[in-house]
Amino acid sequence: MPSLNPVILSLMLLALSPHQIIPASAKAKPARHKQAASPAAQAFDAGEYDQVIRLYQTARADGAQTPSTELSRLALRSYARLGRPEDAWPLYQQLIPDGSPDDLPLLREIAWATVTSRMRDPQEHIRLAAFAVVAESRMQDVGPLLEDSLLDPSVVIRAKAAEAIGRAKLTSRAGTLIRALDDRAPSVRIAAMTSLGELGVLSVRERLIEIARREEGPESVFAAGALIRLGREDMLADVLGAATYPDAEIRMAALGVLGRLKRPTTLSVLTQAVYDPDPSVRAFAAGALGEFGQKSGLSALTHALADEDARVRAIAATSAGRLGGPHIRSLLQPLLRDADDFVRASALEGLVRAGDQDVLLTAAHLAKHAAPQVRAAVAQSLAVNGYKQAIPLLEQLVRDPQPQPRLAAARALGHVGAPAAIPALKKALQDSEPAVRITAGGGLLRVIDRGRTRTS
Structure with a gap:
């Protein structure tokens, strides 16, 4: 509730107590005018960040005065808004010396600028690092950044962008996913189909039916998986059939789809796949069981933990940790002595995920x-x-x-x-x-x- 004007408050008190004399200290004082915003604040509010920085640099160059705290803060934020976190950081250190409580809003602006300023870096691994942060972010304004990443020259980034749009439930970006169905890279097309299914975009059903009928490789399996999410339950038979194909890549695609669909009636297909003759398929099955998330899949993972292939053991250890259960520690502890270093690290992850504190x-x-x-x-x-x-x-x-x-x-x-x-x-x-x-x-x-x- 807004505070009452002193004059109105005085009149109300007089009305309640007409014989009371109001002390001089309670008499209304002339209202103070709001102090005008500084030139730097006006420039910042207008989005003229270069002007804020010029004002700050001028104040620094003037030996007779040092920049005010307000001007320094505005300069820091301007550097961040311009994608220059390396210039913002020294200012943060001046404003917040070591040992002082952090200014989290300022620190956040520098962190966000550190990420977004590299989204178009010439080096793919740097763009990928920035994209990974954006894809994991739960901020509401990441949609344009993910959409822009669908145009990245890197196939990996385009595919992960398509996947991230679906996981973030950004239905408003479905148009870009539909265009990604024409991407030259199969992995991008597959990610786009999967996300369109997860977003429930019914307008693409006919296009997906065409892909499922025309293609013979993993794309047809993922198209069927997307169609199932869009109401075509009859396509589940196609995915189950693909899980027994001679082609290992098609079997892996089917297992990946079933792991994400999480239909209880298909769990037995995943549990049987840990006995597949191909180690890559067995590893995929172990990962799909972790994605599926049903503790009834733990017996199959127990078998996979003893697989002759180190990659299968490692993925099974991580998946077992995701499922949890009272016996996880006894299952994973022996793998801490595995001959393979990565199996030991995966067993460690599984135990941590299962809540083991030791x-x-x-x-x-x-x-x-x-x-x-x-x-x-x-x-x-x-x-x-x-x-x-x-x-x-x-x-x-x-x-x-x-x-x-x-x-x-x-x-x-x-x-x-x-x-x-x-x-x-x-x-x-x-x-x-x-x-x-x-x-x-x-x-x-x-x-x-x-x-x-x-x-x-």
């Missing part, structure tokens, strides 16, 4: 492995929401001499999601490798936004 010693041991990809796998295994105990180890890995573990550790710190991860992420925001800085920016966004959600 695996950090194994993680610390693996984190000293000579191979940087193994140290990165350890960091990835600790990327579980709320696993605060992992922060000290991830702080070590974010200072690793190799960029791969640093990138994985920065991502994991964001997924842990605890405010205690912010100091390490701030250090990673100054990393020499752009992809690590981008990933750290994404981690800060996750931590800050999660805190805002909890307090709102």
Whole structure:
């Protein structure tokens, strides 16, 4: 409720107590005019960020005065809006010295600029790092960025953009997905079909029926999967039939579709697939069982945990951790002594996901492995929401001499999601490798936004 004007309040009091004498201190004072906005504030509000920076630089050049806090803040935000986080960061350090409580809104602006300023970087791996952050973001304004990524020269980014639009339920972007059905890369077309099915875009049914009839490879299977989501239940028989095709790629496509559809009547097809003669199909089946999410698939995963192929064992360990259950620890603990380093890291991830709190010693041991990809796998295994105990180890890995573990550790710190991860992420925001800085920016966004959600 707005506060009452002092004059009106005085009259109301007089009306209630006509013989009361109002003290002089209670008499109405002339209303003060709102102070006019500074030139820098006016320029910022008008979107003239270059002008704000000029005003700041002029004030700095004038030896007789130092820029005000307001001007410094506006300059920082202007640098961020212009996609120049490397210029914004020194200002943040001036405004918020080490040991002071962070200004989370300012820090968030720098983090977002660190990500979005690299969305069109010439190097694919840097664009991919930026895109990965945007694709995971739950912000409402990421739609245009994902849509723009569908035009990226990288096939990987285009495919992941199509998938991200579906996962984010951005129905308003369905038109771009329909155009992606004509993409030259099969993986992009498949991702577009899957997302159109998940979004329930009925207008593409005839187009998908044509693809399902015309194509003979995995595309026809994914078209059938999208049609099932759009109400064509009869297409489920086609997907089940594809799971027994001689072609291993078609079998894998069918298992992938069934894993995402999560129809209880098809679980037996996935459980049988862990016995497939092709190790790639067995690995796909193990991953699909984790995606399916039914604890009744754990017996099949138990078989896969003893597979002769290391990749099958590793994926089965991660999937088993996703399913959870009272016996997970006894199933996965032996894999911590597996001959394959990546199987041990996957078993670690499975145990962490299952809530095992006693695996950090194994993680610390693996984190000293000579191979940087193994140290990165350890960091990835600790990327579980709320696993605060992992922060000290991830702080070590974010200072690793190799960029791969640093990138994985920065991502994991964001997924842990605890405010205690912010100091390490701030250090990673100054990393020499752009992809690590981008990933750290994404981690800060996750931590800050999660805190805002909890307090709102």
